[in-house]
Amino acid sequence: MSAAGVDSAPFVRLTAVTKRFGRAPPALDGIEGIVRGGRITGLVGPDGAGKTTLIRLMTGLMLPDEGTVEVLGYDTRRQPAAIQAAVGYMPQRFGLYEDLSVQENLELYADLRGLAKGERDRTFAELLQFTDLARFTTRLAGKLSGGMKQKLGLACALLRKPQLLLLDEPGVGVDPISRRDLWRMVENLTEEGIGVIWSTAYLEEAEACDHVFLLNQGRLLFSGPPREMTARVEDRVFRLSGTDGRRRHRLARLLEREGVVDGVIQGEAIRLVMKPGVTPPLGEDESVASSRTAATPPRFEDAFIDMLGGGPGGRSKLAETQRSFAVGDGKPVIEARGLTKRFGDFTAAADITFDIPRGEIFGLLGPNGAGKSTTFKMLCGLLKPSAGEGRVAGFDLRRDAPEARNRLGYMAQKFSLYGDLSVIQNLNFFAGVYGLSGITKRERIELMKEIFDFRPILDLSAKDLPLGLKQRLALACAVLHEPEVLFLDEPTSGVDPITRREFWTHINGLVEKGVTVLVTTHFMDEAEYCDRISLIYRGRSIALGSPDEMKSRIVREDLPDPTMEDAFIALIGASEAEEAA
Amino acid sequence: MWWARLKALIVKELLAVLRDPRARLILVGPPIVQLLVFAYAATLEVKNVDLMVLNRDSGHWGRELVQQIGGSPTFRSISLANSPNDVRLAIDSQRVLAALEIGPSFSRDIEAGRPAEVQVILDGRRSNASQIVSGYLSRIIGALAAETPAGEHAAPMAVTVEARNWFNPNLIYQWFMVPNLVASIALLIGLIVTALSVARERELGTFDQLIVSPLRTHEILLGKLIPPMMIGLFHITIYILAAVFVFVVPLRGSLFLLYGSAIFYLAAVVGVGLFISALSMTQQQAILGAFLFMVPAMLLSGFATPIENMPAWLQPVTLVNPLRYFLVIVKGVFLKDLPVAEVARQTVPLCLIAVVTLSSAAWLFRRRLE
Numbered sequence: 001m002s003a004a005g006v007d008s009a010p011f012v013r014l015t016a017v018t019k020r021f022g023r024a025p026p027a028l029d030g031i032e033g034i035v036r037g038g039r040i041t042g043l044v045g046p047d048g049a050g051k052t053t054l055i056r057l058m059t060g061l062m063l064p065d066e067g068t069v070e071v072l073g074y075d076t077r078r079q080p081a082a083i084q085a086a087v088g089y090m091p092q093r094f095g096l097y098e099d100l101s102v103q104e105n106l107e108l109y110a111d112l113r114g115l116a117k118g119e120r121d122r123t124f125a126e127l128l129q130f131t132d133l134a135r136f137t138t139r140l141a142g143k144l145s146g147g148m149k150q151k152l153g154l155a156c157a158l159l160r161k162p163q164l165l166l167l168d169e170p171g172v173g174v175d176p177i178s179r180r181d182l183w184r185m186v187e188n189l190t191e192e193g194i195g196v197i198w199s200t201a202y203l204e205e206a207e208a209c210d211h212v213f214l215l216n217q218g219r220l221l222f223s224g225p226p227r228e229m230t231a232r233v234e235d236r237v238f239r240l241s242g243t244d245g246r247r248r249h250r251l252a253r254l255l256e257r258e259g260v261v262d263g264v265i266q267g268e269a270i271r272l273v274m275k276p277g278v279t280p281p282l283g284e285d286e287s288v289a290s291s292r293t294a295a296t297p298p299r300f301e302d303a304f305i306d307m308l309g310g311g312p313g314g315r316s317k318l319a320e321t322q323r324s325f326a327v328g329d330g331k332p333v334i335e336a337r338g339l340t341k342r343f344g345d346f347t348a349a350a351d352i353t354f355d356i357p358r359g360e361i362f363g364l365l366g367p368n369g370a371g372k373s374t375t376f377k378m379l380c381g382l383l384k385p386s387a388g389e390g391r392v393a394g395f396d397l398r399r400d401a402p403e404a405r406n407r408l409g410y411m412a413q414k415f416s417l418y419g420d421l422s423v424i425q426n427l428n429f430f431a432g433v434y435g436l437s438g439i440t441k442r443e444r445i446e447l448m449k450e451i452f453d454f455r456p457i458l459d460l461s462a463k464d465l466p467l468g469l470k471q472r473l474a475l476a477c478a479v480l481h482e483p484e485v486l487f488l489d490e491p492t493s494g495v496d497p498i499t500r501r502e503f504w505t506h507i508n509g510l511v512e513k514g515v516t517v518l519v520t521t522h523f524m525d526e527a528e529y530c531d532r533i534s535l536i537y538r539g540r541s542i543a544l545g546s547p548d549e550m551k552s553r554i555v556r557e558d559l560p561d562p563t564m565e566d567a568f569i570a571l572i573g574a575s576e577a578e579e580a581a
Numbered sequence: 582m583w584w585a586r587l588k589a590l591i592v593k594e595l596l597a598v599l600r601d602p603r604a605r606l607i608l609v610g611p612p613i614v615q616l617l618v619f620a621y622a623a624t625l626e627v628k629n630v631d632l633m634v635l636n637r638d639s640g641h642w643g644r645e646l647v648q649q650i651g652g653s654p655t656f657r658s659i660s661l662a663n664s665p666n667d668v669r670l671a672i673d674s675q676r677v678l679a680a681l682e683i684g685p686s687f688s689r690d691i692e693a694g695r696p697a698e699v700q701v702i703l704d705g706r707r708s709n710a711s712q713i714v715s716g717y718l719s720r721i722i723g724a725l726a727a728e729t730p731a732g733e734h735a736a737p738m739a740v741t742v743e744a745r746n747w748f749n750p751n752l753i754y755q756w757f758m759v760p761n762l763v764a765s766i767a768l769l770i771g772l773i774v775t776a777l778s779v780a781r782e783r784e785l786g787t788f789d790q791l792i793v794s795p796l797r798t799h800e801i802l803l804g805k806l807i808p809p810m811m812i813g814l815f816h817i818t819i820y821i822l823a824a825v826f827v828f829v830v831p832l833r834g835s836l837f838l839l840y841g842s843a844i845f846y847l848a849a850v851v852g853v854g855l856f857i858s859a860l861s862m863t864q865q866q867a868i869l870g871a872f873l874f875m876v877p878a879m880l881l882s883g884f885a886t887p888i889e890n891m892p893a894w895l896q897p898v899t900l901v902n903p904l905r906y907f908l909v910i911v912k913g914v915f916l917k918d919l920p921v922a923e924v925a926r927q928t929v930p931l932c933l934i935a936v937v938t939l940s941s942a943a944w945l946f947r948r949r950l951e
Contacts, residue, residue: 380793402795410793418593418787420600425593432589433794435582461600487793 009073010034011164011195012058016067019053027053029218030067035197035211037163038190042209042226043199044300047494048467049215051199052092055166058197059089072163088162092169094153098142102133102152105141109156127155130185146368147178154185164195171200175367175537176569183208201494203301204524204565214304216496221307230298233273233306236261238280239296241269248508255314255505262302262311264501265508266528267548273302273310296561301497301525311501317451318479319509325358325484326514331394333358333485333516334379338388341374348374350539351388356518356532361511363530364520365568371539372520373489379518380410380487392485406434409483411491416474419463423454426462426477434481448476468499475503479510486510488519492526504529524564535571542575586796590804597781598774598812607773612766612816616823619762620755627713630655633671633680635662640688646699646725650681655717672704679703679714694731748916756831759824760915761884764846764907766820768878771813771847772871775854778805779946780867792950802943805858806851813847814840824915834914838924842910845931849903852938859945878904903934 012035019028028050035041043051056062057069060080069076071083096105106124115123128134131151136144141152150170157165167186171179183205186196190210198209206212207226214222214229222229243250251270255263259278264271274280280293305311332355339352349371356362364372377383379390381397389396395404410416417426427448431441449455452472457465462473471492478486486507492500508529511517519530527533528547535543535550543550551562554570562570598604632650636643651659660677662668668680682700690697701718703711727733749756782788791801821839824830857870880886881895882904888896899905906927913919 377789382789382792397793402797405793405795408793410790412786412789416787416790418597419785420597420604421593422600425596429589429593430794432592433586433791433796435585435795437582437585 011037011072012197013070014054014067015070017054017057017064017069018066019050019057019062019064025218026065027218028057028064031213031215031220033213033220033223035164035195037195038193039210040186040190040196040198040208042206042212043197043215044201044203044206044209044212045215046201046467046496048217049496050218051201051215052168054213054215055089055168055197055199058164058166059087060084086163088157088160088165090150090153090157090165090167090170092172094149094156096141096149096153096156099140101138101140102128102144103137105152105156106159110159113160115159123159127158130158130188131155132181145175145178147174147181150174150178150182151185154182158189162194164197165189166197168199169201170198171202171205175370175572176565177572180569202523203304203497204299204563206300212300214307216308221304226300229303229307230300232303233298235295236274236276236306237296237298237302238272238274238293239266239269240272240280240291240293242291243268243270248512252314252316252505252508252512255311260310262305262501263314264311264525264528265504267546267551269548271296271302273298273306305497305501308498311498312505314505316506316509318506319513321447321451322479322482322510322513322515324513330357332356333393334362334518335391336375336379336388337390339375339378339385339390340387341371341378341383342386347539349378349536352534352536352541353388354532354534354541354544356516358516359511359514360531361507361517361519361529363527363533364518364536365522365527365530365533366520366536367522370536372536374539375536376487376489376518376520380408381405406481407483408485408487409478409481410487410489411474411478412489416477417462417470420461422459422461423465423473424458426473427454427480430477431480436481444480444482448480452476467495471495471499471503475506484515486515486517488517490520490522493521493523500525524568527564535568537572537575540575543571583797583800587800587804590791590796590800591807594778594804594808595811597778598808604774604777607777608770608812608816611769611773612819615766615769616762616820619758619765620828627710627717628655629657630679630710630714631658631660631677632656632714633660633662633668633677635665635668635680635682637685638683638687639685640692642688642691642697642725642729643683646681646683646687646722649721649725650718653717653721655714668702672702675704675706677704678707678710679718681718691729691731755828756916757912759820759828759830760911761908763817763820763824764904764911765879765884766816767813767843767847767907768850768875768904770816771809771850772854772857772875773868774809774812775805775851776857776861776867776871777864778809779855779858780861780864784863798947798950799943802855802946805855806848806939809851809854810844810847813850814843817843830915832915834918835921836914838919838921839910839914842907842924842928842931845928845935846903846907846910848935849931849938852935852942853903855942856938856945859942859949878902881905883908900930901934903931906931 014031014033017028017031018026020026031054043054045051053062057064057076058071060071060076060083063077072086074082076083097108100108106127110120128137131154133148133151133155136148141149144152154170170182174182186198190196200206206214207230209226212222212224212226212229213220247265247268247270251263251265254260254270254272259275260272261275262273272280334356336352336354339349340347341349352375354362364375366372374383378385379392384398393404393407397405418429421429427445431445436444449458454473457469462470465473492503507517519526521527530547532544532546533550534541547564550567550571551564554562554567559566598608634647636647647659650656660671662671662680668682671677672680680702682702684698687697687699699722701715703715705711779788782791825832853874854871857874858867861867861870881899881902883899884904888899888905891899909927910919910924913923
């Protein structure tokens with residue numbers, strides 16, 4: 001695959017590219033690199049790393065402050081028009097006209113791109129077949145699923161076959177199956193010699209690219225084939241299984257050990273990255289007889305963390321200061337009984353039932369628009385179920401006393417802060433709203449300042465904070481009042497992996513103290529932290545169980561160690577087959 | 582406990598408005614523009630009129646008339662026409678608002694004591710200004726007529742009208758306009774700040790955060806109502822200060838009564854704002870909704886045109902307009918020391934409107950939470 005274009009002239013040449021916005025640290029800082037044709041080049045990094053900026057610089061829509069960007073031999077400063085004629089660009093939200101049909105959108109973009117009338121029928125037929133949208137030509141673009149929208153966007157970007165295709169986070173908001181479809185389409189394009197740039201915040205996508213630029217906070221950390229990256233941590237990654245249900249506790253202690261670079265929970269097991277030459281701990285103070293350690297193939301993220309100097313420690317000061325909730329009576333803390341929500345004739349969630357006992361992390365996993373947010377909102381009282389019932393700590397949050405809501409903390413990563421308020425004003429507000437006053441209020445706020453290191457940024461507006469700090473502040477505001485139940489809506493999507501680990505260290509610690517957590521996510525990594533998951537697809541729960549159970553259901557000879565994503569895709573496939581039967 | 586929650590919410594609302602540069606602009610920009618535009622530019626007085634004269638009379642009285650008109654401050658320029666064609670052209674191209682034609686026998690007729698005639702041609706496209714200019718010209722001509730021999734002769738028998746304007750003896754335009762503005766700025770600010778507040782949170786997604794918090798629905802409502810009322814009172818105060826110290830409008834009545842009724846007025850306005858806010862999903866819709874209410878509310882309030890001049894079927898509509906009642910109070914308190922009973926009579930309907938708008942806003946608000 002990659003051999004085809006290696007010797008050809010570079011499609012994009014970046015020379016010391018720097019771009020600043022305002023007084024903030026540069027969005028891109030001295031980026032150097034070469035993109036070649038005939039292969040997929042991954043632009044990988046968390047939100048705010050500079051991916052979109054770099055792509056826009058390559059289109060010539062934006063000019064670098066320093067350095068040069070050369071695309072297909074043209075300088076973006078001098079010949080932007082020549083570049084734009086030869087490049088296909090699909091921005092994050094492709095400008096589809098939602099009130100036009102698929103066919104009308106294609107025609108509109110054909111007009112805009114000046115596609116000759118004679119070529120249209122053939123091109124449309126080809127693209128519709130390619131994107132598998134031929135059956136939907138009369139459907140309004142607004143009524144397409146996230147995956148189909150992206151495919152239509154791709155078709156529009158391909159109307160005049162470009163030499164270089166720039167895709168800005170094409171995988172966002174798309175279910176894993178459509179994501180794989182898109183990937184396959186793009187791979188076909190590279191065989192024709194087209195250069196493709198695919199930007200993504202999902203580190204697992206990086207592994208499939210031919211070449212990767214890894215960006216973090218505007219700096220290029222790595223450029224090369226992904227295998228070169230994972231080779232950094234070859235033989236240093238281990239899987240610790242047989243944790244006897246104490247994996248959170250063990251992980252916290254392991255992370256404090258000398259020689260442990262990184263550790264995350266993977267179902268019932270723990271994944272560890274060790275310093276070179278250090279053997280993974282076994283037994284010793286953890287006298288669990290059944291625990292086993294086995295080497296496991298490294299992943300891109302392991303190498304990324306290693307490159308960043310390792311993950312955060314395993315101690316959560318937040319959890320240490322938190323009061324405990326007795327595991328006691330064994331009654332479920334969160335109950336969903338046949339929760340159903342209909343919007344008109346569309347059923348967003350159908351008959352969803354589960355129980356969450358105290359001290360458990362329960363995940364609602366599914367692609368965007370599958371119904372997990374609807375279920376989540378019905379449980380925390382934001383939406384009224386059309387049928388069924390949800391209870392939290394024995395209360396129906398829509399009907400019972402608002403004091404019941406004092407027991408829950410809510411955090412939606414994207415939305416839960418007041419951007420115009422400063423850090424301290426946000427803390428004061430949430431403390432006030434949750435009824436904290438006097439000494440308690442002062443003490444809790446002081447504690448949050450210390451735990452999350454807010455002191456230097458107290459007077460900054462929340463909207464000006466980098467994503468990682470926003471996420472910390474959102475967590476601080478959600479746990480100020482020591483809730484016994486936490487509702488987390490996509491808590492770490494797009495956040496850099498270090499912040500994500502820090503976040504889960506706190507959550508794990510809180511769960512050990514008896515806090516119950518309901519989390520929605522479309523991130524497979526995040527699903528691994530859950531005790532149990534409900535897999536939501538097209539409004540229904542198609543599987544319920546622990547991550548390991550789900551993975552073990554699909555183990556085959558050719559797939560001995562499936563990832564959560566493999567399980568997800570297989571289970572959705574099975575559910576669709578069942579439906580068709 | 583509930584007070585701590587409410588206080589947190591009110592502080593947050595005020596901070597959200599004051600720290601958002603766009604919201605801050607709304608608090609500062611429109612009030613200044615409104616004050617300048619209405620107090621100076623949107624004047625109803627007719628000044629700076631251009632007049633054309635076609636004087637076919639060669640005698641003393643024709644010249645005298647032209648001179649007297651030229652001496653009046655209303656007229657900016659007087660041009661002389663040579664033919665009726667000139668007049669037609671000048672009015673047609675709007676170079677002049679009016680033309681005066683003095684007949685060839687004007688002076689002779691006056692000397693002989695016969696009725697003399699002049700013709701005034703007005704530009705009917707500017708009906709309001711024309712009427713007023715016509716009145717000015719008639720008065721000047723009337724005064725001239727009294728000076729003629731025949732006029733002097735008839736003077737003892739004539740009835741003269743002495744006009745005296747109470748409350749605003751010199752008919753200073755700003756005395757009328759600036760108190761009006763106190764009421765209209767409170768409408769503008771109260772409506773927009775409230776309309777934006779819920780819509781902004783809905784747009785950003787923070788509204789969900791409020792709903793899952795222990796705040797009760799009525800606490801959220803109060804938290805959304807009180808800050809815009811505080812901001813409205815602040816603007817009323819600034820405008821009252823400007824009226825008294827910049828425009829030197831007399832303040833004859835009780836400020837206590839004015840502020841007392843202002844609270845009910847603001848409650849009514851903020852209720853409308855909250856209703857609009859509960860209806861709209863985005864800030865854009867909220868702004869549009871606020872203007873959709875505000876423009877008719879201004880026109881149907883007696884702000885610029887008297888309610889009595891409106892057709893009978895339209896007049897009842899003004900009864901539900903809070904601005905209508907508060908205008909009476911503001912002007913009354915400023916210009917004539919409105920008595921308590923009259924203030925109360927105007928405040929009762931404000932109170933009723935507030936009850937209706939607030940409860941329907943609360944109803945809609947709760948319904949949208951379903």
